[in-house]
Amino acid sequence: MDVLIVGAGPTGLTLGIDLARRGVDALVVERGEHLFPGSRGKGLQPRTQEVFDDLGVLDAIRAAGGPYPDRMIWKDGERLGEESMFEKLDADEGMPYSEPLMIPQWRTQEVLYARLTRLGGKVAFGREVTALTQDGQGVTARFADGTALRARYAVAADGGRSAVRQALGVGMTGEAVDPAPFVVADLRLKGLDRVHWHAFPGDDGGFLGLCPLAGTEDFQLAARLPEGSRPDVSPDGIRKLVARGTHLDAEDVTEVGWASVFRPRAALADRFRVGRVFLAGDAAHVHSPAGAQGLNTSVQDAYNLGWKLGAVLRGGAPDALLDTYEEERRANAAAMLELSTGVHRGEVRRGRATVQLGVGYRESSLSVDTRREAGELRAGDRAPDGTVAGVRLFDTFRGPHWTLLGATLPGLPSLPAPPASYGPGVFLIRPDGYVGWAGDTTRGLREYAGRTGSLTVV
Known part of the structure; x- marks a missing residue:
């Protein structure tokens, strides 16, 4: 087996879907006998809606959910008035989803589980991990029933009290957000x-x-x-x-x-990778529920890790690519923890700050921009939607591949020109919808491809 995913919440199911569509042999194990039954994380931010669009579940998610209602304030049985829950943003061509979507967590998980099984993925319920060891070739997980399972890599997506994180001896640093229950x-x-x-x-x-x-x-x-x-x-x-x-x-x-x-508390794991084991979702960061950042940040952990595991296991990329998961996601999770705490304490309003469309990786070692004059869009930024010669970019991006804008190369989905909103240059879009590389020409792509597994023909 290639990957063992511990935990069948939104994080584990998202990762399972991404790996399944890449042909990676993965198994999700869940200590419970069924999917989590509660509504808990009920808000899906626009960036997560884009992720779900790519994974082929957005239509089902939108059909099962709906918009956030305005808040009605009551006092002594009387209505005092209503107010919007968040700052309204106008959708445009580059940002097709501009408002959070409300859907109870249990239903999100049902949709993800159905997609995973359609892709041939599996969830084994009633499998509680009690111990985990690793060596240079793989990871061995032991279960409460006395059985064991071997995989090349493992991912802890088993929540804030993660048994895998504890088995690894990884600490969490944080603070109480509110002393009240x-x-x-x-x-x-x-x-x-x-x-x-x-x-x-x-x-x-x-x-x-x-x-x-x-x-x-x-x-x-x-x-x-x-x-x-x-x-x-x-x-x-x-x-x-x-x-x-x-x-x-x-x-x-x-x-x-x-x-x-x-x-409510905010806590961040000291490490997101220990050898062949990765921490994702609540196992890596615990948020106040205010502002709907926790589940969304967790889904995007899985989305970041999925393509990298696929590149190493199926695309010939070096194992060092997997180090960029912690590099990119731990910094992002720290920022989202600060944001959700600010929303909880009334210091930040829900809206432009919380939709996560501005989340990016400009400081990442995977973000390379060689243009002499870069425009507003830089390597590491989210790649906006748009239209080129009647073709929608998000339709072109959809799938487990990289996409080249501004040039064409054999064997790689390409469009000869980016939309005007991108500015001048050639852009290589990562499988998770971020600009990985940008240049004035394709010069330099070969070296970048070698360490990311992005191109089979350059």
Whole structure:
């Protein structure tokens, strides 16, 4: 086996899809008996929508989700007014998706799982990793049932309490974002419309929100409780919490599904790679849920790592390419942690800062720009959408390949000219939709191709 992926959340499933379409032999293992059942990460940022477009799941995701509703503020049973949850951005040719999409995490996982299985990928449920060792040739994982499995590489996508991270001895550095406990739950109720995200600020600094989950009959409850509280997340406890924090009665909550309690924190793993093992998603970084950065950053970890593993395992690229995963993603995760903490504390507004379209890798060793006069778009930046001779760029980018703009080469998807928005030059677009290399001509592509596995013919 080429790759063992530990954890069947959005991170592990995304990576499984990307590897499956590259012909990499990978297995996702999950200690639970089924996919995670809760709504938890419910916001998909525009950049993640672009990722899902490339992976062939965006249509299903959009059909299962919907737009974010405006927030309705309540006090003593009276409506005080409504407000938008985020700064509105206008879509344009280069940015076709400009607003977050709401879809409960369990449904996102269902869509990803269906895509993975259609591609021939597999998830083994009920497989809890209890130990992990590695040598120069591969990784051995041992399971709670006494069995073992061998792979060339392993990826820890098993959450904030990652057993794999602990087995590797990798620490996490972080801080508490809020000293108060939070409760999140999925429930059904009567007495509130499904047009708004209903917010009930408390006099003690707490709050309670009830958000209708697009594509379902459920609401997601999110509540900040007074410091020192001991939350009761039983069905009766959730009903009492709603009755205390709103004008609704306990019996208005007709059904309680998944529920959890947590204290928001921000933490970053000290390393994202240890030999043949990689950390991704919550195993590598833990966010406050404010601003919908955690799940999105995690999906993009997988998207970054997938093409690099494929290049090494199937494209002849050197193993050193895999070092750039930590180089690029750890710095990005640190920035996203600062951002999500700022949103939680009210220092940053949701909008242009949180859609993740500005995330890039200009400082990466993989970003090479040899142009004498570079325009606004640089190597390491996200490659915008656009149209060239009636051909949409995102349609050309879609798939596990690299794309050349501004020149043509045999065996490589190419367009003879980039759109005017790109500025002058030749651009080599990475499989994850970032400009890898830019030059005035194709001179220098051969050397770049040798260390990235990007071209078979140069």
